Amino acid sequence: FCRVDPYGFERPDDFDYASYEAFFSRYLVVLTRRAIKWSKLLKGKNSIQKSLKVKRYIRKGIPNEHRALIWMIVSGAQANMEQNPGYYHRLLEGEKNDKLVEAIKTDMNRTFPDNVKFRKTADPCLQHTLYNVLVAYGHHNKAVGYCQGMNFIAGYLILITKNEEESFWLLDALIGRILPDYYSPAMMGLKTDQEVLGELVKMKVPAVAELMERHGVMWTLVVSRWFICLFIDILPVETVLRIWDCLFYEGSKIIFRVALTLIKQHQAFILEATNFPDICDKFKQITKGTFVTECHSFMQKIFTEPGSLSMATIDKLRETCREKLLSQG
Known part of the structure; x- marks a missing residue:
């Protein structure tokens, strides 16, 4: 493996080449298998219809050679x-x-x-x-x-x-x-979704929510970049692209699935924190290591680990969180 990855990013000095090589040789088998399946699905055509099969295929990763095309179609960008x-x-x-x-x-x-x-x-x-x-x-x-x-x-x-x-x-x-209203001057959508994540953590990982509350750590402090940058520079490139595959098809609830998986998977580690800076540091650490590098198993986890998560639940939480934020001015 060279010092620059296939996307042009220089690997950091402390990059663990050995464990990455072990992961990549396994992942290559998956990529090859998926590439064959996608070729059969596309049959040389530049079009695809949304379906349960396509959704399943996307969750298992879009081969890089088809990524731009599939993103364009399923997001509605192509039609526009x-x-x-x-x-x-x-x-x-x-x-x-x-x-x-x-x-x-x-x-x-x-x-x-x-x-x-x-x-x-x-x-x-x-x-x-x-x-x-x-x-x-x-x-x-x-x-x-x-x-x-x-x-x-x-x-x-x-x-x-x-x-x-x-x-x-x-x-x-x-x-x-x-991502409606994430980047408007008031960033209302972004602020709302950070609060929504807080509510979801209360429901699904209550001990972490309680820790945050006890130490007065606002969610925006530890997760705002997850939302604003859609995990860029936070998770490894390949993992980010796999998340985006699903994001373009399934919408913003994928961000919550990823965030909840990171928090739930590392619950014991986060709960070791004893003060404010410690909590912030733990949230930086949970986005590194083999759990997130192994993008294929990570993506399987985001659909199982957080349990059921419907758009209806998210919309309802968005409504209440938005009202709360507006009332606070």
């Missing part, structure tokens, strides 16, 4: 792109908001400094592509404009699709539909 030909390019050619452009430019060098494809020396340098996608999106969705976190998400989309326009429409699917 086809219904709006030339729209993306018109956004880029139109008049620009200087403040928006400045904010995006400022974040360019901060986006994946550890990825060789985003370096100024890279050819082609993906910073230019990223800049275009974010500027176009900021002018498309003026209510959101641009906020930090969107750069990482758009960056991942570009690494997978290798296509500017597709990345734009996938970003639109995520921000406009899948």
Whole structure:
């Protein structure tokens, strides 16, 4: 294994090559098997209908060569792109908001400094592509404009699709539909969902909820980046992509499944914490190690470990948490 992973990210100095190699040789068998199944499913066509079989296949991972296509179809981004030909390019050619452009430019060098494809020396340098996608999106969705976190998400989309326009429409699917109100100036959707997670933890891992309450640790302190960055830079790349496979098909409840699995699986470890900084540190630790690196077994866990979790439950909790937040002003 070389120092740079297949997506262009440099592996950290303390990267455990031996255990990763052991995992990857096992995972390669899974990938090969899935690739054959997906080829049969697609039969060389560039289309797919949503079905229980497709949902099952997606939960088991989309092969990288089909990932962009499947994300585009199941998220609705493909249909939107086809219904709006030339729209993306018109956004880029139109008049620009200087403040928006400045904010995006400022974040360019901060986006994946550890990825060789985003370096100024890279050819082609993906910073230019990223800049275009974010500027176009900021002018498309003026209510959101641009906020930090969107750069990482758009960056991942570009690494997978290798296509500017597709990345734009996938970003639109995520921000406009899948994660409603996460990135608007008040970030109401994001704040609400962090509270919803707190309520779900009370129901499913009460001892951890009690610990947090006892030490006065707000959920936003330990999980806000899980939500804002959709686990980018928190979990390993391959694991993040597997989570996104399901996110595009099944929507935002996947984020809760992942969060609950991380917390439930490491409950005993978290409960060892005796003070505020200790709790925050434990939450950083639970996103590392073999449990999260082994993406295939991790993804199986997220559908079993948290138990049943319906969209109806989440919607109800969202309603009460939102009202509570609004009443607090």
